[in-house]
Amino acid sequence: KQEVTQIPAALSVPEGENLVLNCSFTDSAIYNLQWFRQDPGKGLTSLLLIQSSQREQTSGRLNASLDKSSGRSTLYIAASQPGDSATYLCAVRPLMPNTGNQFYFGTGTSLTVIP
Amino acid sequence: DGGITQSPKYLFRKEGQNVTLSCEQNLNHDAMYWYRQDPGQGLRLIYYSQIVNDFQKGDIAEGYSVSREKKESFPLTVTSAQKNPTAFYLCASSISAGGRSYEQYFGPGTRLTVT
Numbered sequence: 417k418q419e420v421t422q423i424p425a426a427l428s429v430p431e432g433e434n435l436v437l438n439c440s441f442t443d444s445a446i447y448n449l450q451w452f453r454q455d456p457g458k459g460l461t462s463l464l465l466i467q468s469s470q471r472e473q474t475s476g477r478l479n480a481s482l483d484k485s486s487g488r489s490t491l492y493i494a495a496s497q498p499g500d501s502a503t504y505l506c507a508v509r510p511l512m513p514n515t516g517n518q519f520y521f522g523t524g525t526s527l528t529v530i531p
Numbered sequence: 532d533g534g535i536t537q538s539p540k541y542l543f544r545k546e547g548q549n550v551t552l553s554c555e556q557n558l559n560h561d562a563m564y565w566y567r568q569d570p571g572q573g574l575r576l577i578y579y580s581q582i583v584n585d586f587q588k589g590d591i592a593e594g595y596s597v598s599r600e601k602k603e604s605f606p607l608t609v610t611s612a613q614k615n616p617t618a619f620y621l622c623a624s625s626i627s628a629g630g631r632s633y634e635q636y637f638g639p640g641t642r643l644t645v646t
Contacts, residue, residue, distance in 0.1 A: 420573065450634060459537075459621055460574075460637040505573070507635075518564070518589060519635060521573035 418443045418510050422522035429496055430530050437491040437525045439506035444484045447509040450519065451480050451491050454503045463491070463504075468511070496529045503527070534558065535638035537622050542643045544616075552607045552641045554622035562627035563605035564635070567591060568619040577620075580605055581627050609643065616645045 419442045429435050439449070448467045452460040464473045464480040466489070472481040479492040489506055503526045507519035535556045544550045556563065562581045566574040576589030580599040594613025599605055605624075609616045622638040 448633075452637075457619075457640070457642070459535075459639040460623075462634055462636060465634045507574075518576045518579060519574075521575075523571060523573045 418446075418508060418520040420506060420508055420520050420522040422504075422506060422525050424525060425523065426526040426528075428528040428530060431496060431498060433496050433529075434492070434494050435496055435527070437493070437504050437527070439489040439491070439522055441487045441489075441508045441520075443510065444487050445511040446484060447511050449480075449482055449489050449506060449508045451478075451489075452505045452507065454505060454524070456503075460505065493527075496527075498529045498531050501527055501529050535622060535624055535636060537620075537638040537641050539641060540639065542641055544643070544645050546645055547611045548645075549608055549610050550616075550643065550645075552609070552620055552622075552643070554605045554607065554638060555603055556605075556622075556624045556636075556638075557603060558624055558636065559602070560624035560626055560636075561602070562625045563599070564623040564625075565589075565595070565597065565605070565607045566621045566623065568621060568640075574621065577607065609645075616643060618643060 421440045450465045451463040454460050466473050466482045477494040482489045503524040505524040507521045538553045564579040565577040575591050578597045580586035596608045620641045623635045625635045626633050
């Protein structure tokens with residue numbers, strides 16, 4: 417079964433700093449990987465979706481990379497702002513799902529950007 | 532505006548009572564999902580449906596039931612058989628082309644407390 421790990425569980429950085437969030441997964445046979453943002457008590461907001469054939473995706477100050485062979489993805493946030501404070505989750509969809517197209521989620525990294 | 536709505540936002544029930552959580556989407560998505568989120572754990576799949584009148588169990592379906600009578604709606608019933616029902620419940624949807632699903636979109640969630 418696919419296992420997804422996000423380290424660190426929590427991260428605090430000063431405003432303006434560039435930062436990298438990490439996501440690792442145990443089975444490299446994935447269909448795609450999705451990064452989400454979750455604010456306290458809220459649902460998940462999709463940030464970026466990377467297909468297995470892609471190496472990276474960019475949206476504004478966010479850049480997500482994917483290295484399937486090593487089972488890793490990173491989310492790069494440039495020039496962090498206090499509004500970026502949230503929990504960031506990654507999720508992978510296996511290439512051959514045994515329960516039908518579900519994503520497997522990591523437990524997230526809680527980011528605090530200090531003004 | 533297109534999106535996913537979940538109601539209510541907060542729900543309180545006494546132990547032994549069944550309760551139904553609502554999930555509606557107007558994105559014209561075929562696939563819909565129910566996840567459960569507990570503190571310190573990743574999202575876990577309860578049930579999913581790829582087409583009307585069809586649904587499949589996820590990893591933690593025991594004590595839950597669903598129906599999919601309409602494309603837009605995927606209600607989740609938490610029965611008295613669910614041993615630890617207090618949690619944050621998230622509904623999601625995605626397109627499902629050729630049996631494969633794509634980017635998932637989430638609703639705002641329902642926080643269920645059972646005492």
